[in-house]
Amino acid sequence: MSVGWRQQPSPCPTAGSGTKTGHEPDNRTWRRQTLQPVRNILIVGGGTAGWLAAGFLAKTLGTQGGGIAITLVESKDIGIIGVGEGTFPSIRGTLSVLGIDEGRFIRECSATFKQGVRFNHWVRAPGTQGADHYFHPFSQPSQRPGGPELLPYWLLGAAGADVPFAAAVTMQKHVADMSHGPKRIGDADFMGPLNYAYHFDAGAFATLLASHAQTLGVRRVEGTVDQVKLDDAGAIASVVTREAGELTAALFIDCTGFRARLIGEALGSPFRNINDTLFVDRALAMQVPYQRPDAPIPSYTISTAHEAGWTWDIGLHERRGIGYVYSSRHTSDDRADQLLRQYIGPASDGREPRLLKLNVGYRETQWVKNCVAIGLAGGFLEPLESSGIGLIEAATYLVSYLFPYDGNLAPAAKLFNAQMKARYERIVDFVKMHYCLTQRTDNAFWIENAHASTIPESLREQLAMWRARAPHRLDFVTDIEMYPPSSWQYVLYGMEFPTRQMAHRAALPEVAAARREFQTIAQLSQHALADLPTHRALVEYYRQGGAKAAAPVRRLYV
Secondary structure (H helix, E strand, O other), X not given: OEEEEOOOOOOOOOOOOOOOOOOXXXXXXXXXXXXXXXXXXXXXXXXXXXXXXXXXXXXXXXXXXXXXXXXXXXXXXXXXXXXXXXXOOHHHHHHHHHOOOHHHHHHHOOOEEEOEEEEEOOOOOOOOOOOOEEEEEOOOOOOOOOOOOHHHHHHHOOXXXXXXXXXXXXXXXXXXXXXXXXXXXXXXXXXXXXXXXXXXXXXXXXHHHHHHHHHOOOEEEEOOEEEEEEOXXXXXXXXXXXXXXXXXXXXXXXXXXXXXXXXHHXXXXXXXXXXXXXXXXXXXXXXXXXXXXXXXXXXXXXXXXXXXXXXXXXXXXXXXXXXXXXXXXXXXXXXXXXXXXXXXXXXXXXXXXXXXXXXXXXXXXXXXXXXXXXXXXOEEOOOOOOHHHXXXXXXXXXXXXXXXXOOOHHHHHHHHHHHHHHHHHHHHHHHHHHHHOOOOOOOHHHHHHOOHHHOOHHHXXXXXXXXXXXXXXXXXXXXXXXXXXXXXXXXXXXXXXXXXXXXXXXXXXXXXXXXXXXXXXXXXXXXXXXXXXXXXXXXXXXXXXOOOOOOOOOOOOO
């Protein structure tokens, strides 16, 4: 047991005087609070959110070595959504902390490498004059030590006419367009010359996480929650399950998905719907085989804009995962099904898509008393830039590093809620930026997305500044950003946003140095193809257990 004071005494009491100085706690004016140390956690719900949280917390809180005890209860009767097949590069660090090696992950989850997102027809409708796509790569723009930042010089035209920003400042677009991988055979786990994330089978990933978490000391209980009991203070006292009876803990983690059985139903934390900003609220998902077993595997997500939303197209080892995310206010389910089948072609014949109704929004308070929401129970912001697993990672990291060992939950909850709310707000701005900068006027969905009334004020203010200057790292607060400044730049200028950089030509004296760097990147982009294996060859290497001898590699990258 530990003891916490509701108010701290003033500093510098007179020690050993035997008389009161006015600085010591006084039982007549000071109220003391008894706190129960947190020794055990109950995670309610499995899936990616539950098992990722269980494994990460077990690893970082020392469960296997006698630290915090973690139990996860999940029902065999409640399935998982299981279509979120894309990630952000942060997942590599998470897998490394968990102790899951890259080869095992790729083999057991049918995983492939993701180097970014290709956006087709987001700027303008098909058949319209101008570029038909842009690319959001994961690698940072090149900048040599002491060299100039390239974005301002790209805006001046130093990279050449009509060279897309992503192609000018990194070789990743060229490598990905040619279906090569981001790393070489023989590179260490989670390392490579180009930044990357993964595509994977979501159901298999949850199974891998569950198996691994249990080796780290997590106890699994099979049970369906029938009742959540609250104590006199309104905190969760226990959950009552049909199969395993009553389960108690000092800290509860709600991973029950959209139902939010604990944080929403039991504790009443309100859900903020944001469909006035992000319109898509449904998805049709389908899995289809490749036309031939040796077909090239794209190493990026293909996001293609349509009349009332967009399709994702994700290449795994043996199949493609394809889905249409759309607004039910702007189209019907039947029309969405028709459009999805048109996109897929004959491979969709005889297959029925899975319909998902999406609750787009988030809870501004995701830690209430002794309960924390992680995953869909906390919020969902559509899968456009794969924020789902990234938000699970962020929430889990915060619980781990803010962990209230002494039972003083309120300060940790306050900081957690502030950071998660800010993170959701920033992701909303980032995702909305993809929509609101469109030049499409071919239907109501895109017209309304570009209307100022649907754009958050915070994003409107930043866009106003960026019309006169390029985005700078000072525009971003690192601890609450999921996406780095470069991601905002790739999307902003991929969407052909106009920044009047010419007004600052006098402040940009290194045009010659920048032009040389643009030329170097273009040259290295060609050489990289000889150094990096095709994406399918890289995946096959890992699937075969890395048995092939690693070829000598040349160090081309700076």
